[in-house]
Amino acid sequence: MASATASPPPSREPPTCKETAAICSPCCGGLFTLFAVILILYSVNKAYCHAKFSIQSITVSPVSDTWHVDFLVKNPSSRYSIYYEGDDAAVRFGSSNAAVLSTSQKRSSSSHTAFSLDFVAECNTSDVVAGVLEIKLRAKHKLYGLEPDDAGHVNVQCHNLTLNHENIDKIQLTIIENSANSCYLELFADTVSVSNANANARVSAAEWRIGFVARSPVTGCKISLRPIKSRLLRGDEVIAKSSSPSMDPFGQVVTGDETNVVFETVVAMPEVIGDVIWDIRVEIIAGVKTGIEYGNGFLLVFCGDIPVNFTADPAGNMIGSLLGNMRRCDYLYRDNLNPYLESLRS
Incomplete structure (x- = not known):
């Protein structure tokens, strides 16, 4: 009895151009749409302010x-x-x-x-x-x-x-420009308090207390500052130095987005009540902590052109305060202070 021989499967014709186009069209259309959306968003995000x-x-x-x-x-x-x-x-x-x-x-x-x-x-x-x-x-x-x-x-x-x-x-x-893991930080000198200067006795020494505040608009980072060393200048002349951390009324070290730097026995005072000293500068080395990874380090802070207005209290003591809005400070961020250790010792 003769055995049945299986017939070979029919050969398949290669797809035509129309069939290939029909198969690829949805994929290509999706990629084109995605590319167009990305391009539109990029163009919109790079648009000018036009104010x-x-x-x-x-x-x-x-x-x-x-x-x-x-x-x-x-x-x-x-x-x-x-x-x-x-x-x-x-x-x-x-x-x-x-x-x-x-x-x-x-x-x-x-x-x-x-x-x-x-x-x-x-x-x-x-x-x-x-x-x-x-x-x-x-x-x-x-x-x-x-x-x-x-x-x-x-x-x-x-x-x-x-x-x-x-x-x-x-x-x-x-x-x-911010990334998802970045922290945009702005630093300001927001208060100035000058006290213990007796105008009637022509005593020129006083205590200067300068307050600073750190803000993180848009990114909303949690910021903690701790001054390490600072100096007070009038123009280019250093008139006081401070290496004491900011303390609260209970003697605890203050950390947070607000801090104070205190300079004692400062001799830069105006001769006339009502005068304004326009060229006060503060330079600070401060530690900073934020709520993000790789956001901890040190700030080299430069606050220039701080105007201080001097008046007198009822007792005749000359007092000073910040004139006008708080002053924006420039700063450099550093991971460590090794290149600046010599200046810290001086």
Whole structure:
């Protein structure tokens, strides 16, 4: 009996171009859509601020030499926010130091904001011919996608500023890009207290207590500061040093986002009550801890142009306090202090 022989399977024709296109189209379409979405989000996140400042009026008080400047601001792009009324707003007037006394804002329309600024400057108003007014305001850039928002500030420069002329020359937006594991830190000198100086007895020595506060806008990190060593300068001259940690009323070392540095027996005092010392500087080496991994280290802090206003209490003692808003400090972050051990010993 003859055995049955299995017939070979029919040969399969290779897919046609149309069949291949039909199979690949969903995959290619999905990849193209994903790429387009990423490209759109990237373009939106990199969009410019587009804010525009124009000066509406300038007045100067003949009594207090206080400058009042009214701006009309074309609002920035929807992804940007500018904070006009913060206590961290700062100004500089040409080569002279200046202190912000107050700021205010009012929404004048859906596209514009009225912004007012009051400040006093180190220079006399009669000496101002054409000054450059620099303004720094806190800002935020809201990002699409999974990226955390960026924090930073807006720098506005007004050139040829006089009582009857203005020219907004440059608006620069400085934004710090944050990653998921980063901590954006801002440091300010927010209080100054000078006491134990008897004006009637012409005693020039006093205790200076300068308070500092650390902030982490947008990123919201938990910050702890501990000053290690600091020095107080007037201009380029060192007038006091301190190596004592900040203590609370119970004698415990203070750590947290606020701290004080105390300088004892400081001899830099004005001769006349009502004077302002404009060129006080503080340099600090401080330890810092944050709530993120790799966020612990040391800060080399530089706080310049701190204006201190001197008045007298009812007993005739000369006292000093910070004039205007708190002052922004610059700093360098370091993992260790090995290169700076020699300066710590001095």
